[in-house]
Amino acid sequence: MANNQLGVLNALDAAKTQWYHFTAIVIAGMGFFTDAYDLFGISLITKLLGRIYYTNENHPKPGTLPPNVAAAVNGTAFVGTLAGQLFFGWLGDKLGRKRVYGLTLMLMVVCSIASGLSFGKSPAGVMTTLCFFRFWLGFGIGGDYPLSATIMSEYANKKTRGAFIAAVFAMQGFGILTGGIVALIVSASFDHAYKAPPYSVNRKDSTAPEADYIWRIILMFGAVPALLTYYWRMKMPETARYTALVARNAKQAASDMSKVLQVELEAEEEKVETASSSNSFGLFTKEFARRHGLHLLGTSVCWFLLDIAYYSNNLFQKDIFTAIGWLPKAETMNAIHEVYRVAASQSLIALCGTIPGYWFTVALIDYIGRFTIQLMGFFFMTVFMFALAIPYHHWLSNNAGFLIMYSLTFFFANFGPNATTFVVPAEIFPARLRSTCHGISAAAGKLGAIVGALGFLYAAQSTNPEETDQGYPPGIGVKNTLLVLGSINCLGIFFTLLVPESKGKSLEELTGENEEADGNGKQQASSTQTLPV
Secondary structure: OOOOOOHHHHHHHHHHOOHHHHHHHHHHHHHHHHHHHHHHHHHHHHHHHHHHHOOOOOOOOOOOOHHHHHHHHHHHHHHHHHEEEEHHHHHHHOHHHHHHHHHHHHHHHHHHHHHHHHOEEEHHHHHHHHHHHHHHHHHHHHHHHHHHHHHHHHHHHOOOHHHHHHHHHHHHHHHHHHHHHHHHHHHHHHHHOOOOOOOOOHHHHHOOOOHHHHHHHHHHHOOOHHHHHHHHHHHHOOHHHHHHHOOOOOOHHHHHHHHHOOOOOOOOHHHHHHHHOOOOOOOOHHHHHHHHHHHHHHHHHHHHHHHHHHHHHHHOOHHHHOOOOOOOHHOOOOHHHHHHHHHHHHHHHHHHHHHHHHHHHHHHHHOHHHHHHHHHHHHHHHHHHHHHHOOHHHHHOHHHHHHHHHHHHHHHHOHHHHHHHHHHHHHOHHHHHHHHHHHHHHHHHHHHHHHHHHHHHOOOOOOOOOHHHOOOOOOHHHHHHHHHHHHHHHHHHHHHHHHOOOOOOOHHHHHHOOOEEOOOOOOOOOOOOOOOO
16 A cells, blocks of 8 residues: 555554444445335335225226336336435535434435325325425435445445445345335235235225235335344444545544544544645546546446336336246235235245345355456346347246246346446545545446336336227337347447456545645556556
């Protein structure tokens, strides 16, 4: 490490894995556990909402949400998340990571509870208040992305930094699974076959009176994990990299990290001033564009492309399962049992593909590198999407084979770009812009999620107008939609080439913050600077 590197940062880079690392993973990770529960949990209850609130015989397709309502219920949280990622990402660099960390969590708690208490005198009124609260829930969730990633990267040592950041993100898998388990438990508790099938989804004989409690309980449970970790978030000290390199408080940085690492660290005020003054370009400058412009383009576009495919698949698993006949038709189930079947299907996918993929990344990211994992993930997602799409009609009579192939797309999304697009932006940008740039990259991803969620809603409709949900134009069908998603994943392979490998390097090596100024005020790379600019 260069002589001008701060001792407190050297100590963090070289620190052995300690208890505080695991504490930070759990504290930051529980935010992502809650994020996934809240964002993906809505797909468990959308069918139920249609059967509760849209059973009127005059409704074009009784028992289902109208197209505009379905789009709003699925999409408003993503819009809020995108806004929150940009706002809190910027705020995290301006005020500090810790100062806004608790605010995002409390917003998630309040809005989870409020979503379950959505009210109105008409179905439209209930859906409107639900969408309002889910927008602000998404706003809080959005803040968790740049803040959690940045805090974990700045706390970690350079040897296992990738695994620690990926472990925070991997808590998403447990959040998705827990959402399914909670829905299973709640729906099983209320499931009563009031009348024998066949049911009519537009009649009350298929929807028990207790059904209205189910979706509310499922949504409100999202407040529980967030509440459990609020106190510990508030106890975490500010990261030394923010305190030293951005706030320029060498004494506070040394004091905080002395307690965390349980070693004595010296406050190096002169080095702090040198590091801060010699590397001070802003986001909208030619210097940033020269050094990191392509990096930001790469992280943003890769996340955008990944989320189109990933969120399409996650939010509309129930529709794909219905299309291949793995989920029975609604007419064969009462409304509560339908929730149970949807939850069981999504929980199985989470266990088979989602969770294992996350933890393969955690185990291997610091050995084979971020670049390799992302490239490999996009490649295999492309292969399996095409393998599902091209012989699509074969899979209609082979449900087990479809489930295996479909699970593999999730496995390689999570042992691939879904994890690495979260990790890399927290490593390759300067400390004073790290949270902002991560927020921009994540917001590009959520834009992709919105495109995926709403686009799939329309595109996956049958090409036959008579088989299309009333209010939707004819789509391109599930087969062609899968072909489009496979092509999008293929594009991700090429944009991955813009993203540098960050394995085994300190954050300051990657960003150039250990550079020295020459006599003319220009930057000179230290002897350890290896990243091309």
